[in-house]
Amino acid sequence: MTKTPPVSRLGYAILGLLKDRALSGYDVRQEFTTSPMGHYSDSPGAIYPALKRLERDGFVAGRVEGKDTLRPRRVYRLTSAGRAALAAWIGAKPVARDIIENTSDWFLRLAFATDVLSRAEVATMLEAIGAACKSYAEELHALTQTMPANQPYPRFALNHGVASYRATAAWAAQCLQELKGKSR
Amino acid sequence: MTKTPPVSRLGYAILGLLKDRALSGYDVRQEFTTSPMGHYSDSPGAIYPALKRLERDGFVAGRVEGKDTLRPRRVYRLTSAGRAALAAWIGAKPVARDIIENTSDWFLRLAFATDVLSRAEVATMLEAIGAACKSYAEELHALTQTMPANQPYPRFALNHGVASYRATAAWAAQCLQELKGKSR
């Protein structure tokens, strides 16, 4: 099997946006500036090169729309290879370590999971995220206990980690509940 | 006034570690790999060049300890310029936009605030973080209401943002309370 070229985080975000509609570089840029989904670069210096790389590697295909008009747009759509790469990324096995280290990636995966993952697979992902965050939160919490009481600020900072991971665990549980409520 | 050379996020993290002790590149690396404070690069390829830049720009000074021994260590300490740059960064005005876009920077600032910011300044920072996160959480929450009910996953992802910012706001409030409890 030929190894597929690497795709950056921004690359996957773009592939995800292209999942169910064709977009120009400008559109992608708009999407990133206006939508709250993980603030990615809103600069053309990041997006246009990223699209070029994706095209070079065969994940997207660009086509000029309105060649005859004075304002042509280069519109990109996913190729089958792109769709496969995106699906493989979205469906990656949720490993605790990776969830903690690249948390935001997993929300991006979830956001793009529609029509890519089965409900059961999404549930598995949510369970893994919840478990990883819960256990890591307790790990951090244990650390706070060993910190000197006379210097509260570092402990505050660490406490934020605890609160944050706990909140994510609670969120995952709530999503799971909603998911199960719909299953019927 | 001469403009000070720019310092990267990793640069500030290193300056913060050097705030009250001298460390070698190896020590810094250890600190990043073992401590949970914002997982920075654990690779020598990031840390040694970063230290070199900081030294080149006059923020830290390296001195070889144990020149005579077979295992000398290059130990770095803050210069006064480095201390000033760190203090300026830690004491930056908390602007809502920046808090939302670079949230983790503010926890790093807080972690290093001991002996740099007054209690009042820390309180101001915490209040700003709380307010920014609370208002942004509600902004995101409003967006979730406009999302199609038949595609829950993107909404789940957005909901995580809501939960996360709310948790941070609650954390800030709790820190403030603890801070005030101590003030007497």
Next chain:
DNA sequence: TGAGACATGTAATCGGTTACATGATTCC
């Protein structure tokens, strides 16, 4: 007619990742 949105790019630079490279010390 001027502002602002539409639309696409390039160039310089910088910093982080990955992998490579070296050698001493300590402990089993």
Next chain:
DNA sequence: GGAATCATGTAACCGATTACATGTCTCA
């Protein structure tokens, strides 16, 4: 003697930031 840890770096690559550059269309 070998593995793990101590300790310091370099080189190639890649991708993001910043700033620059260009021109059109629309609407007030």
